[in-house]
Amino acid sequence: MSEEMKREAAAMALSDVRSGMRLGLGTGSTARHFVDLLGERVRDGLDVLCVPTSEATDRQARDLGIPLSDLDTLDRLDLTVDGADEIDARMNLIKGGGGALLREKIVAAASDRMIVIADASKLVDTLGRFPLPVEVNRFGLGATERAVQVVLSVHGAEGQLKLRRTAAGEPFVTDGGHLILDAFFGRISQPEALSTALLDIPGVVQHGLFLNMCNKAYVAGPDGVRTLV
Numbered sequence: 482m483s484e485e486m487k488r489e490a491a492a493m494a495l496s497d498v499r500s501g502m503r504l505g506l507g508t509g510s511t512a513r514h515f516v517d518l519l520g521e522r523v524r525d526g527l528d529v530l531c532v533p534t535s536e537a538t539d540r541q542a543r544d545l546g547i548p549l550s551d552l553d554t555l556d557r558l559d560l561t562v563d564g565a566d567e568i569d570a571r572m573n574l575i576k577g578g579g580g581a582l583l584r585e586k587i588v589a590a591a592s593d594r595m596i597v598i599a600d601a602s603k604l605v606d607t608l609g610r611f612p613l614p615v616e617v618n619r620f621g622l623g624a625t626e627r628a629v630q631v632v633l634s635v636h637g638a639e640g641q642l643k644l645r646r647t648a649a650g651e652p653f654v655t656d657g658g659h660l661i662l663d664a665f666f667g668r669i670s671q672p673e674a675l676s677t678a679l680l681d682i683p684g685v686v687q688h689g690l691f692l693n694m695c696n697k698a699y700v701a702g703p704d705g706v707r708t709l710v
């Protein structure tokens with residue numbers, strides 16, 4: 482899908498932003514468009530205070546002069562705008578393709594509302610075509626991997642777990658210093674039960690299932706932007 486479509490979805494989300502709001506800023510190529518557009522509005526006088534969900538978004542927002550804060554200082558946020566790797570009919574999500582899922586989930590959970598911006602390729606009937614990212618502590622990686630594998634088998638995963646690597650072949654390290662295991666399901670039929678089972682594993686820090694967190698989605702396709710509520 483084109484960058485133009487991602488930008489159209491991002492522009493729609495900007496219409497939900499009001500002066501005085503406290504915003505969570507997502508991560509990824511679609512969220513990047515939103516931050517760019519927000520930067521233009523801030524230059525024109527829009528008054529917002531934002532919490533970024535990654536070091537990359539933090540750098541982008543700083544370069545654009547967007548005022549930043551954090552969740553130690555701010556109690557709640559009004560709205561988070563973020564991308565997604567998959568969106569199902571109930572607006573449950575898979576996120577973390579960019580590796581920022583932990584901060585993204587912390588920020589979304591601290592927000593009164595979450596708006597997802599995406600292109601139409603992200604819409605699915607059932608979550609699981611996109612590999613589910615599971616963020617894990619480095620300590621005891623083998624033990625955690627085996628425990629996650631057991632959960633995968635119980636939940637009907639189609640493929641193996643893969644330690645995420647960079648283009649150079651090194652293990653991918655998140656902003657929090659953790660590793661990511663990508664879990665190939667094909668189809669996740671019981672996302673709530675899977676979420677609980679994964680979080681019960683001590684070495685699992687967080688996973689990319691965002692259940693009942695998204696309030697609205699702007700999904701851009703060749704015929705324009707659809708609003709899902």
Ligand code: 5RP
Pocket residue numbers: 507508509510511512563564565566575576577578579580581582585
């Ligand atoms: C990063 C994410 C992103 O929001 C997700 O991967 C979508 O990215 P893009 O807009 O580049 O397709 O969850 O951790």
